[in-house]
Amino acid sequence: MAQILIHSIINSAKRVPKKVHLATRFFLNIIFPQKCFVCGAKNKILCEKCLMKIDYPSLPESNKIFAATDYNDEFAKKAIWLLKYRGVKLLAEPLAELICRRLPPSVKYSISDALNWVIIPIPLSKKRLKQRGYNQTELIARYLSNKMSVKTKTGVLYKLKDTPSQVSIKDREKRMNNLKDSFGIKNAEAINGKNIILIDDVSTTGATIRETRKILRSAGAKKVIAMVVARG
Numbered sequence: 001m002a003q004i005l006i007h008s009i010i011n012s013a014k015r016v017p018k019k020v021h022l023a024t025r026f027f028l029n030i031i032f033p034q035k036c037f038v039c040g041a042k043n044k045i046l047c048e049k050c051l052m053k054i055d056y057p058s059l060p061e062s063n064k065i066f067a068a069t070d071y072n073d074e075f076a077k078k079a080i081w082l083l084k085y086r087g088v089k090l091l092a093e094p095l096a097e098l099i100c101r102r103l104p105p106s107v108k109y110s111i112s113d114a115l116n117w118v119i120i121p122i123p124l125s126k127k128r129l130k131q132r133g134y135n136q137t138e139l140i141a142r143y144l145s146n147k148m149s150v151k152t153k154t155g156v157l158y159k160l161k162d163t164p165s166q167v168s169i170k171d172r173e174k175r176m177n178n179l180k181d182s183f184g185i186k187n188a189e190a191i192n193g194k195n196i197i198l199i200d201d202v203s204t205t206g207a208t209i210r211e212t213r214k215i216l217r218s219a220g221a222k223k224v225i226a227m228v229v230a231r232g
């Protein structure tokens with residue numbers, strides 16, 4: 001019953017103004033402190049059992065982009081949506097856990113040389129960051145940092161212009177042009193000679209990773225791999 005209520009409140013929150021929604025969330029936290037958003041089990045926003053039910057990706061690796069699942073997995077999609085658009089920041093941890101568990105052993109082995117690696121979350125534009133108040137990929141990156149003992153650096157890669165969401169652009173060519181020259185690098189010495197792990201929530205065509213990989217390499221990075229929650 002409580003779970004049905006949570007679902008209906010979360011779903012109705014899509015239609016209410018932001019202020020009301022924040023009040024709803026506050027109310028939810030008091031009445032239902034940390035319950036699994038899928039099954040309602042206590043103490044975790046996404047319990048172990050439901051985390052494990054998330055599908056394996058149809059393509060675990062492509063062009064050194066490692067995905068934990070596919071975007072059409074219902075619960076993964078909902079978790080990303082809640083984390084990104086509804087401020088459910090607690091979901092960053094189980095999603096980071098999922099990435100970590102599904103990495104091939106060879107990748108885990110190569111990044112065990114932690115000092116040579118740096119984690120860089122795909123940044124948001126200043127405008128988007130101000131609107132949202134946080135960068136969801138940075139939250140995931142921070143948890144991964146802890147799990148893998150690799151430092152996260154956020155002051156290197158930045159987004160120059162606000163581009164429409166890649167997922168919203170259907171045409172492949174337009175998607176590529178959308179990103180052209182949209183990222184920049186500062187403090188390049190922090191990544192000189194380092195291997196990079198890029199973190200993103202969803203990768204559709206891999207265009208964002210390709211573009212950022214290119215500029216990181218030209219700024220002196222060695223290997224650039226990427227880990228994403230879901231392949232779109």
Ligand SMILES: [Zn+2]
Pocket residue numbers: 036037038039040041046047048049050051
């Ligand atoms: Zn659950």
